Amino acid sequence: MKTVIIKESESITIPNVTTFDLAQMAVKDCTGCWTCWWKTPGKCIYKDLDGFYHEYITSDKAIYFCKVTSGFVSGNLKTLFDRMIPLYLPYVTHSTGESMHAPRYDKYPDIEFYYDGEFESADSRQIFVDYINRVFYQFHSKTITIKAIEEFIAEVGEGA
Numbered sequence: 594m595k596t597v598i599i600k601e602s603e604s605i606t607i608p609n610v611t612t613f614d615l616a617q618m619a620v621k622d623c624t625g626c627w628t629c630w631w632k633t634p635g636k637c638i639y640k641d642l643d644g645f646y647h648e649y650i651t652s653d654k655a656i657y658f659c660k661v662t663s664g665f666v667s668g669n670l671k672t673l674f675d676r677m678i679p680l681y682l683p684y685v686t687h688s689t690g691e692s693m694h695a696p697r698y699d700k701y702p703d704i705e706f707y708y709d710g711e712f713e714s715a716d717s718r719q720i721f722v723d724y725i726n727r728v729f730y731q732f733h734s735k736t737i738t739i740k741a742i743e744e745f746i747a748e749v750g751e752g753a
Contacts, residue, residue: 597648597702600658601667602709602742607656611648620672629679635697637679645673650680655702655734658742661710664717665724674728681732696733703736704729707745 598605598612606612621639628638636643649655659666666674680701681694706725712718722739729737 594653595651596654596656597652598656598658599645599670599673601660601670602658605658605742605745611652613645613648615667615669615673618669620669620676622672623675623678627683630683635679637676639676642673642676646677646680649677649702650698652702654705656705657707658745659706659708661708661712661721664712664721677732693731701733701735704734704738705745706737706739707742708739709742 596607596610598607598610599615600612601615603616618641621641624638626638629636635646637646657670659670662668665671678694680697682697684695685692686695706729708721708725712721725739726737
């Protein structure tokens with residue numbers, strides 16, 4: 594099973610797994626130019642995520658370690674989500690009863706999403722969880738697990 598790690602947490606390391614450390618890289622903003630759909634299908638005009646796209650789409654599982662910032666994902670992670678649009682077609686499907694981009698590929702990785710941070714209330718945590726579920730549902734992931742990072746550390750250990 595091929596796994597890719599996307600992390601913002603310095604304390605988490607998993608050996609022998611491709612890791613994209615968002616704490617060490619600044620993801621360029623999407624310009625909305627549509628080049629990834631019309632001129633170079635599946636490829637962004639920026640080359641900073643070429644390796645990420647390949648590793649992500651060829652993985653069976655993607656594990657995210659996210660820092661909660663003001664009750665939400667960081668700006669850098671949100672920008673990564675925006676920049677994942679080349680992985681989908683520009684066409685909209687209604688096959689699920691709602692509008693969403695059609696998949697470009699036959700399969701997308703299952704998601705394990707661990708968050709590090711506090712929420713003001715149970716409701717604000719639920720809004721966060723609902724948002725993450727919607728993102729990866731729209732990204733055509735079949736299995737989406739969302740937990741506090743403490744649960745991962747308890748299961749695997751901090752240094753993994």
